[in-house]
Amino acid sequence: MSSAMDWAANDPGAPASYERYLAPAMFVPLAEAVADAVEVSPGERALDVACGTGVLTRTIASRSGSGGRVTGLDLGEGMLQRARTWPPVEGDAPIDYVQGSADGLPFDDGAFTLVTCQQGLQFFPDRDAALREFRRVLAPGGRLAIACWTDLPDTAGWYALTEAIDRHIGRDVADILRAPYGLSDPGELRRLLEEAGYDDVVIEIERVRARFAGGPQQFAAGVAGSNPAAGPFAAAGDERRAAVVTELAPRLEHLRADGHITFEMPSLIALARV
């Protein structure tokens, strides 16, 4: 597995930081929007690909109810370990977590009524192969929901952090924080879905209002510490990290309210059928 894809490869603490800091700030509100858009229904047999620590997986399990069954799949064992620490919730669909790659799913043809992939597709080396796999494991009439952020400059706080890291730590580390914005064109996403054979493709933009607890220092450490940038960010040393925060602080000033840093993170949400 390439270290750019394993969230724990450069720092074993990254999945815990992801869950504690990033998940409530941005992935939980997006998961609610994705579940609304795809209209998760009771009794769903759902697969959440690139499930990470299980944010959307648990949302789907809650909406599918005890008659449903939900599987979360991720490449990174560190993320799955965090996901498995959540106890089962009475009345929710049971969840199984499976380690695997999106482009070679270990499931039978037609096994699911719903496949979701929230902020995962942009990281896959072979997006087309992954979309064809999602289609293979969907039953006739099954639905797909994909979420990918729009352009990096659309998300003010993350953009400012990336620029500061670029200047004070290095382009290679900043590029890790740019990677989540690597599939931002709705036309490209539509083309990928249609070429993979999906019908009824609809793409909308959800303007998620992200809310990160604390000030600029927590923001820089929380964002850079929750993904494969964690190791190089820690190794950069106190002086260079302090320079990042010094540059960042004035750019975040107008985004601060109630002990949080708040900004819009627009995401494409694509819906399709087989």
Ligand SMILES: C[S@@+](CC[C@H](N)C(=O)[O-])C[C@H]1O[C@@H](n2cnc3c(N)ncnc32)[C@H](O)[C@@H]1O
């Ligand atoms: C930004 S996280 C999103 C996690 C989760 N969907 C959420 O919304 O919180 C991206 C996830 O994609 C996973 N990932 C990257 N490449 C993958 C692949 N080829 N197959 C499966 N998962 C992959 C990573 O391990 C990571 O957990």
